[in-house]
Amino acid sequence: MRKILIALVRFYQTGISPFLPPSCRYYPTCSSYMIQAIQKHGAIKGLAMGIGRILRCHPFIKGGYDPVPDHFTVFRNKSVDH
Numbered sequence: 001m002r003k004i005l006i007a008l009v010r011f012y013q014t015g016i017s018p019f020l021p022p023s024c025r026y027y028p029t030c031s032s033y034m035i036q037a038i039q040k041h042g043a044i045k046g047l048a049m050g051i052g053r054i055l056r057c058h059p060f061i062k063g064g065y066d067p068v069p070d071h072f073t074v075f076r077n078k079s080v081d082h
Helices: 002-019 030-041 043-056
Strands: none
Touching: 002 030, 002 043, 030 043
16 A cells, blocks of 8 residues: 555656646655655555645645654644744
């Protein structure tokens, strides 16, 4: 399941994202965050974390550095200085 999800995100990164204007307000990008979360927390939790990140990424938020936390959460990593 992990490999399939990561392959889908990689397809987005190489086949779709290059044709869209840059819009992610976070570092790492939402797609990279999704891959890292899946690798670190497994398919289900990583997918939930990635979807949570995508929902937080919109024009009305400052964004900034938001790495994948060591513990499972769908909220922004509050321990990182912005």
